[in-house]
Amino acid sequence: MLLRYLFCGGAVPELPEVETVRRGLNRLTLNQKIQGGEVLLDRTIAHPIFVSEFLFGLAETAIAQWHRRGKYLIAELVQDAVAEQSSLFPVPCSLSTTPAGYLGVHLRMTGQLLWVDAAEPVQKHTRVRLFFQGDRELRFVDQRTFGQLWWVPPNYHPEQIITGLQALGPEPFSAGFSxxxxxxxxxxxxxxxxxxxxxxxxxxxxxxxxxxxxxxxxxxxxxxxxxxxxxxxxxxxxxxxxxxxxxxxxxxGTTFSSFRSVEGINGNYGxxxxxxxxxxxxxxxxxxxxxxxxxxxxxxxxxxxxxx
The missing domain is CATH 1.10.8.50 (Helicase, Ruva Protein; domain 3)
Structure with a gap:
């Protein structure tokens, strides 16, 4: 199944479009380990400075949940950790998850997130590929190259790294928006x-x-x-x-040129x-x-x- 979100035709994705993307990602990408990745355009990575550090930070993590703040997408990352085993009560070790930072995405004008089979040919304007278990990939495709991705280390809050978050007002459906x-x-x-x-x-x-x-x-x-x-x-x-x-x-959401939901349905608001x-x-x-x-x-x- 292809998860495709395309924004172009002079319009910029707004809250409903980004929220639609978030919901689709939460249906498809959760709890699957990121086994590696490839960055095809270095300037797409806003943080860290070095692409190798970005990929290293994401490796062997899994996405616990996608969140939206304004027009930003924030994936909460976790990593498996072996629980400590008591010597007094020897039982099989169990696995738990520990925070592993965040993956931030801003689509800007023409960003797409594609959830595809690894065997699918790489689309034109692909900027970042993340390889998941089960031969699946999450690809970031961006014709205009204004979109950005961030890896936020686990000892930082997203706002400390993704500084644009600091200037945002309240969410429209929040209590603060009275x-x-x-x-x-x-x-x-x-x-x-x-x-x-x-x-x-x-x-x-x-x-x-x-x-x-x-x-x-x-x-x-x-x-x-x-x-x-x-x-x-x-x-x-x-x-x-x-x-x-x-x-x-x-x-x-609204279809600007070729917007599809996770089920392959056009955004109908337009x-x-x-x-x-x-x-x-x-x-x-x-x-x-x-x-x-x-x-x-x-x-x-x-x-x-x-x-x-």
Whole structure:
């Protein structure tokens, strides 16, 4: 079975797409020993400095669980350890697991993780191969080469090595992401709301697609200044943000070019989008033509009638 996640076509994977990847990896890659690896592009490895140290750190470990933080994937690594045997009560030694650090992955723009048979020909743009028991491989494929991998030693917390984690705001579905928190982030900011929603320091994982969708459902124009939003508007934006993220997770994300879930199913949210990628088409609510404008180097899609 091939686990394939491809992101391209100008879009960047956001929380729902990365969450879909995480769930697929947890279904397929857990508790299987990493027996070795190969790095085909050295700069893909963000830590350690030496590729040999990266591969040595992963060797003979197994993935206990994949986690997601914002748009980062973090694999919790463990290693078998022989339990101490008491001389007073001689019994067969049992195996336990000990922490063995973490494997961090950021897909950036075009990263793929492929879970494949080792006999499958190596795909073009393959950057890293990890060899698992049972003749399986986890391959990192990245056409644009912006993606990164980290090995975090067991005596470090991931945030100490993957420094981008330090700047992330709360997760959207966490207790820390409350309406009051959201309002406090906006009420004194003199910047457009669309730009603020893309700030990972305010909320982790939200990006261009779902910011556009949440603003549409809230009836807020993307150029509206944060400081002009009322508490009720922010409350509505908070709920619509959670709604569009959950809807997309349920639909296995958005297909940018050739996105497949672990079962080989396309991400389905794109066909349900209200405004994202629909410039020139009619609004699903009022029939007004959807427009697009550039804001801080990113596209903003909106309905001029429904959002004002």
């Amino acid at each position: 309406v009051d928190y959201f309002y406090q982030q906006f009420h004194s900011r003199q910047r457009p709301i669309k730009n603020a929603l893309l700030d990972q320091r305010i909320v982790a994982g939200l990006g261009n697609i779902y910011a556009d969708e949440a603003l549409f459902l809230s009836g807020i124009h993307p150029q509206t200044l944060c400081s002009t939003l009322t508490h009720n508007q922010v409350k509505l934006l908070h709920s619509t943000t959670l709604k569009v993220l959950q809807d997309s997770i349920d639909a296995n 066909g349900k989008a209200w405004v994202y990628g629909r410039d020139g088409k009619r609004c699903r609510i009022c029939e007004t033509v959807i427009e697009r404008l550039k804001m801080a180097g990113r596209s903003a899609h909106f309905c001029p009638q429904c959002q004002n």
